[in-house]
Amino acid sequence: MAHAHKVKQYRGVMDWLTTVDHKKIGILYLAAAAFFFLVGGLEAVLIRVQLMYPEQNIFVGEAFNQLVTMHGTTMIFFAAMPAIFGFMNVAVPLQIGARDVAYPYVNALSFWLFLAGGVLMNTSWFLGGAPDAGWTAYAPLSTTAYSGFGMDFYVLGLQIAGIGTLIGAINFLVTIINMRAPGMTFMRMPLFTWTAFITSVLLLFAFPAFTVALVELMFDRIFSGNFFEASKGGNVVLWQHLFWIFGHPEVYVLILPAFGIISEVVSVFSRKRLFGYSSMVFATILIGFLSFMVWVHHMFTTGMGPVANSIFAVGTMAIAVPTGIKIFNWLFTLWGGSITFNTASLWGISFIPAFVVGGMTGVMLAAPPADFQYQDSYFVVAHFHYVIVGGVVLGLFSGVYYWWPKMFGRLLNETLGKLHFWTFFIGFNLTFFPQHFLGLMGMPRRVFTYLPGQGLEEGNFISTIGAGLMGIGMLFFLINIIITSVKPRTATNDPWDARTLEWAISSPAPEYNFKQTPLIRGLDAFWKEKTAGNKEMTPAEPLGPIHMPSSSIMPVVMSIGFFISGFGFMYKVYWVAILGLVGALLVMLWRSLYDDHGRHIEVEELQDEGVKA
Amino acid sequence: MWRLAPLIGVLAFILTGCGDPTLSALTPKGPVARDQMFLMILSLSVMIFVFVVVMAIYIYVLVRYRRRKGDNKIPKQVEGNHKLEILWTVIPIILLIIIAVPSITQTFDQARDMRKEKDAIHVNVIGHQFWWQFEYPDLGITTAQDLVIPTGKYVSFDVVSADTNHSFWIPVLGGKIDANRGIHNVFYLKSDEVGIFKGKCAELCGASHALMDFKVNSVSSAEFDAWVNKMKAPPAAVPASAAKGEQIFKDNCMSCHATGVNDKSFGPNLNGFASREMVAGILEHNDANLKRWINDPLAEKPGATMPKVGLNDDQLNEVIKYLDTLK
Numbered sequence: 001m002a003h004a005h006k007v008k009q010y011r012g013v014m015d016w017l018t019t020v021d022h023k024k025i026g027i028l029y030l031a032a033a034a035f036f037f038l039v040g041g042l043e044a045v046l047i048r049v050q051l052m053y054p055e056q057n058i059f060v061g062e063a064f065n066q067l068v069t070m071h072g073t074t075m076i077f078f079a080a081m082p083a084i085f086g087f088m089n090v091a092v093p094l095q096i097g098a099r100d101v102a103y104p105y106v107n108a109l110s111f112w113l114f115l116a117g118g119v120l121m122n123t124s125w126f127l128g129g130a131p132d133a134g135w136t137a138y139a140p141l142s143t144t145a146y147s148g149f150g151m152d153f154y155v156l157g158l159q160i161a162g163i164g165t166l167i168g169a170i171n172f173l174v175t176i177i178n179m180r181a182p183g184m185t186f187m188r189m190p191l192f193t194w195t196a197f198i199t200s201v202l203l204l205f206a207f208p209a210f211t212v213a214l215v216e217l218m219f220d221r222i223f224s225g226n227f228f229e230a231s232k233g234g235n236v237v238l239w240q241h242l243f244w245i246f247g248h249p250e251v252y253v254l255i256l257p258a259f260g261i262i263s264e265v266v267s268v269f270s271r272k273r274l275f276g277y278s279s280m281v282f283a284t285i286l287i288g289f290l291s292f293m294v295w296v297h298h299m300f301t302t303g304m305g306p307v308a309n310s311i312f313a314v315g316t317m318a319i320a321v322p323t324g325i326k327i328f329n330w331l332f333t334l335w336g337g338s339i340t341f342n343t344a345s346l347w348g349i350s351f352i353p354a355f356v357v358g359g360m361t362g363v364m365l366a367a368p369p370a371d372f373q374y375q376d377s378y379f380v381v382a383h384f385h386y387v388i389v390g391g392v393v394l395g396l397f398s399g400v401y402y403w404w405p406k407m408f409g410r411l412l413n414e415t416l417g418k419l420h421f422w423t424f425f426i427g428f429n430l431t432f433f434p435q436h437f438l439g440l441m442g443m444p445r446r447v448f449t450y451l452p453g454q455g456l457e458e459g460n461f462i463s464t465i466g467a468g469l470m471g472i473g474m475l476f477f478l479i480n481i482i483i484t485s486v487k488p489r490t491a492t493n494d495p496w497d498a499r500t501l502e503w504a505i506s507s508p509a510p511e512y513n514f515k516q517t518p519l520i521r522g523l524d525a526f527w528k529e530k531t532a533g534n535k536e537m538t539p540a541e542p543l544g545p546i547h548m549p550s551s552s553i554m555p556v557v558m559s560i561g562f563f564i565s566g567f568g569f570m571y572k573v574y575w576v577a578i579l580g581l582v583g584a585l586l587v588m589l590w591r592s593l594y595d596d597h598g599r600h601i602e603v604e605e606l607q608d609e610g611v612k613a
Numbered sequence: 614m615w616r617l618a619p620l621i622g623v624l625a626f627i628l629t630g631c632g633d634p635t636l637s638a639l640t641p642k643g644p645v646a647r648d649q650m651f652l653m654i655l656s657l658s659v660m661i662f663v664f665v666v667v668m669a670i671y672i673y674v675l676v677r678y679r680r681r682k683g684d685n686k687i688p689k690q691v692e693g694n695h696k697l698e699i700l701w702t703v704i705p706i707i708l709l710i711i712i713a714v715p716s717i718t719q720t721f722d723q724a725r726d727m728r729k730e731k732d733a734i735h736v737n738v739i740g741h742q743f744w745w746q747f748e749y750p751d752l753g754i755t756t757a758q759d760l761v762i763p764t765g766k767y768v769s770f771d772v773v774s775a776d777t778n779h780s781f782w783i784p785v786l787g788g789k790i791d792a793n794r795g796i797h798n799v800f801y802l803k804s805d806e807v808g809i810f811k812g813k814c815a816e817l818c819g820a821s822h823a824l825m826d827f828k829v830n831s832v833s834s835a836e837f838d839a840w841v842n843k844m845k846a847p848p849a850a851v852p853a854s855a856a857k858g859e860q861i862f863k864d865n866c867m868s869c870h871a872t873g874v875n876d877k878s879f880g881p882n883l884n885g886f887a888s889r890e891m892v893a894g895i896l897e898h899n900d901a902n903l904k905r906w907i908n909d910p911l912a913e914k915p916g917a918t919m920p921k922v923g924l925n926d927d928q929l930n931e932v933i934k935y936l937d938t939l940k
Contacts, residue, residue, distance in 0.1 A: 061820035061915030068817075134817045140794055141777040146742075146819060230795025236778060237793060270678070276693035301780060301791050303798035306724035310717045317709045321702060324663075328701040329693075331670050337688050338680040349675070356667050360660035363709070367716035369723050370652040372788020373638045376780055376815035440639050440653075441632030442784040444815040447823035454811075455632035531687075 010551055018551035020104035021511055025111050026089030027407060032115055033083035039122065040074035041474060043067050048467040051460050054452040064448035065132040066150065072135030073154065076250070077161060078118040080388070083396050084257045085110070085168055088196045090403055092172060094502035094509060095190045097181025097518045102174040104549040105591070110168035112559035117161025120566050124153035134446060139228030139239040143220050155218045156566035162211055169203035172196055182540040183520030187281070190500045191274060194281050195260030198288040202249040205292065210246035213239060222569060237302055244295035252291040255387065256284060258395025259326060265348035265398050266330050268498045270337025273524055276329040283322035290319045300368045301375045309368040316366035323359055327352060343417030347398035350425055354390025358383060361436065379439025385432045402496070409489035409508045416480035420473050427469025434459035499527035504537045512546045515606055545600040554591060558584045636811040638784040643803045645787030648719055656712045663708065727769035727801040734762060738772045740779030740792035742818060743825040743914055744881050744894060754844050754874055757881030759889045761830045763837035764807050772798045780816035783829050789815050804831035809890060820916030828890040844874055844885055851938060858935030865922050866932070872939060880919060886939040903936065904929050
């Protein structure tokens with residue numbers, strides 16, 4: 001009976017375009033994130049080149065504003081977020097013992113929509129200039145009166161990518177709630193899965209605020225709306241509220257999964273169970289909850305009065321408590337452990353001091369009167385780069401080195417990895433540490449130049465050298481990837497002597513993940529089996545045919561529909577806009593009406609060693 | 614190695630000191646900035662304490678518990694420790710209260726509305742792309758770019774924007790407040806020292822955001838009164854040598870630039886222009902720079918609203934002669 005469905009299997013490029021396998025989608029996410037990270041990094045280097053010396057004329061005025069805007073937007077939305085989603089795809093289903101995410105088709109759609117949005121926004125460089133109102137796009141600077149055509153790319157690009165992000169978050173919520181293997185209770189979930197869960201909750205509630213903001217800005221820009229037009233009853237501060245109601249949780253959307261990765265890495269490489277697991281889970285939930293009630297700290301100088309400022313100041317300071325709990329729990333996980341220093345653990349362990357510096361300045365920024373001085377100065381730039389680079393990026397690179405064998409069956413080169421780490425880490429500190437002082441000494445952010453003789457030269461010069469070092473570090477990484485990818489696949493199932501489920505299966509994981517769904521008998525399920533003397537997980541079911549979803553090109557087609565529609569709106573050719581949307585909706589309709597039963601992998605095939613991902 | 618990186622940063626900091634004393638927030642010249650500086654130092658001290666504790670544990674752990682060659686033991690699997698966990702929850706709460714109390718006191722103190730205060734000087738600040746307009750409603754004076762204030766007196770500001778959002782920042786006198794379109798923000802500052810301080814726009818406002826500088830001239834009370842009288846005095850007769858320039862100014866510039874003491878115009882009011890510190894807020898004030906500016910404003914300030922008027926060299930010289938009389 002199972003033989004009744006013969007579904008076409010694609011190979012090569014078509015395989016990647018049509019895949020609904022979470023592991024492949026994870027790799028696609030990470031590849032796209034790496035590409036955008038390099039683009040955003042190049043923009044950062046150009047910014048630093050302009051600011052290397054006072055009164056330079058390489059990128060001035062609008063050109064500089066475009067670089068600043070695209071650097072921020074690219075890094076947050078098209079590098080950090082997809083990297084987070086990449087690791088969620090790579091690790092979460094494996095960590096909870098699932099065969100895939102709950103909605104594999106929607107998962108592919110999430111990726112392709114994100115990519116369509118990212119590509120759409122970056123085409124602006126070639127079509128009359130990139131967005132130039134800052135990644136925060138404050139109105140009225142971002143309205144047609146004060147900024148160019150580029151802002152339309154920002155609005156449409158982020159809107160399209162945002163749909164992908166939102167459905168991706170819903171997908172992971174459903175997956176984590178419903179698809180856990182028998183025995184995998186919530187309080188036995190690995191911490192990375194927990195953080196992925198809370199991050200998805202944050203996205204679900206935060207992203208709609210941004211969607212609304214973008215719709216309003218789109219109406220102002222394309223249909224002459226008046227949401228942000230003060231002379232017609234609009235309100236410019238409205239944008240700031242909507243943006244930061246999304247924007248602050250967004251910071252935790254990025255940092256929580258990084259916390260999760262660090263928790264895995266610190267625990268594995270000190271060969272100890274995570275210290276205070278329940279308080280770690282509690283701290284994650286609390287940080288997620290509090291992240292929704294602190295957005296005004298981005299707006300202390302907007303003029304909301306002392307009551308609002310004080311309440312949000314206290315809320316902001318409160319976040320330091322669960323964050324501190326996490327820091328000490330990591331320290332005491334290391335305490336008494338047996339710590340291995342390899343590339344993955346170097347990235348992970350160095351996260352602690354870097355993130356503590358970012359957290360410290362975060363508490364300093366929470367005091368409104370002091371913030372009046374810091375706000376919109378380089379002090380803030382230094383602070384959030386210590387959080388985003390020192391926190392998120394270090395965590396992500398740790399994840400890259402940690403999960404690389406599980407993704408590709410190969411271990412990255414350790415020597416190059418360590419070179420990558422040290423140049424990047426030293427470069428990072430050189431770049432951003434002096435910026436604290438630049439800000440205090442009166443340098444506002446987003447300025448394309450500064451005058452000589454104001455004590456700003458040294459700091460800016462050191463900062464640019466640091467940025468160059470970070471760039472060199474990335475070259476080591478690229479060389480490492482190339483060298484590794486030509487080596488044979490020699491990684492074992494469990495190269496790190498790790499603790500969670502994904503290490504119980506082959507590297508890379510087979511497409512069905514687990515031949516038999518495993519039975520979970522405690523926290524650190526695989527470690528528990530290993531200490532009990534077992535080589536593999538105990539199965540929770542007999543060997544049987546595995547039901548797999550069919551590949552489909554439709555997510556790509558739908559994303560192209562949205563992509564075309566975006567251009568229609570930007571160039572005000574509405575029949576194109578409608579055509580694109582109708583196309584996407586027709587695909588959606590077809591998908592809803594057509595019954596796809598997927599396919600089965602038979603027992604005989606499972607027993608055959610030849611089955612590979 | 615990474616331990617060296619902050620050290621290098623600190624070194625750079627020592628080399629440059631606290632920065633330009635007319636620009637740096639680390640060299641406060643008034644009570645508001647001093648209070649804010651106190652809060653910065655307080656919070657920084659608390660945070661450095663935390664950092665030292667974390668780093669002490671961190672370095673100890675990394676040195677003491679690194680895996681040595683041939684060591685294959687499995688460490689004891691510790692679940693947690695309630696006493697420790699309570700400890701590092703309670704101590705941060707106490708530390709935060711130490712920061713929070715003065716923060717909130719100051720937040721309310723610095724939000725005092727001084728608009729009704731008889732003793733304070735009242736200034737309306739209007740941010741424009743990319744210059745600042747200053748109005749003294751009580752004194753009937755409108756000026757631009759150079760804010761003149763009496764030392765030792767509170768100055769109450771009413772801040773708004775005419776176009777995009779700006780942020781009004783005089784680091785040595787105190788933190789900033791945004792200039793939003795359609796919304797009036799109120800705050801106050803006070804200078805304790807005579808001197809000329811630098812002011813900045815801190816909110817991205819367009820192509821020349823970096824060049825939206827202004828000057829604060831903090832003068833003695835007597836000098837302030839003299840300045841008010843000079844501004845309000847009927848304009849002196851234009852000397853014959855500048856008459857030609859005045860005509861060119863009337864024909865080409867007047868539609869945007871007023872020169873009357875309290876006239877509001879599309880561009881900066883030029884009353885007292887010859888006494889201003891800078892040309893367009895960014896160029897040192899001399900005839901050569903003034904000529905450069907009028908000849909091609911967009912070359913100096915990308916995106917500025919002042920167009921290239923297209924005066925020839927002669928006309929430029931004449932107009933500058935006239936502008937030099939606007940003392």
